[in-house]
Amino acid sequence: MQSPVVHFDITGPHEEKQHVFYADLLGWRVDAKGPGYALVQTPDGGPNGALIDAGTASVTIGVAVTDLDAALIRAVELGGSVLMPRTDNGWVVKAQVTDPAGNVLTLIQQ
Numbered sequence: 001m002q003s004p005v006v007h008f009d010i011t012g013p014h015e016e017k018q019h020v021f022y023a024d025l026l027g028w029r030v031d032a033k034g035p036g037y038a039l040v041q042t043p044d045g046g047p048n049g050a051l052i053d054a055g056t057a058s059v060t061i062g063v064a065v066t067d068l069d070a071a072l073i074r075a076v077e078l079g080g081s082v083l084m085p086r087t088d089n090g091w092v093v094k095a096q097v098t099d100p101a102g103n104v105l106t107l108i109q110q
Contacts, residue, residue, distance in 0.1 A: 007062030
């Protein structure tokens with residue numbers, strides 16, 4: 001199974017400073033969608049993402065999978081755990097798992 005990176009989430013405090021940082025440093029287009037959430041567009045067809053206001057900093061990548069349910073089962077078999085079960089948020093169907101080290105990975109139904 002080949003699964004491309006299709007999305008990322010960058011979380012942390014100081015929402016406005018985060019917006020300015022990524023827009024000015026990297027030239028990313030930041031489109032605030034409401035308090036605490038902004039979509040990010042990167043240049044040249046790179047994966048797009050989101051900036052999310054949160055108390056702690058983290059980076060989570062989103063990977064497209066052809067069979068979300070099978071990927072969740074396989075993640076657990078490989079020593080990970082399901083952090084967020086299959087969820088349809090109205091834009092995408094996704095889930096979150098942790099790898100054996102505890103890193104969070106978002107799996108997005110292709």
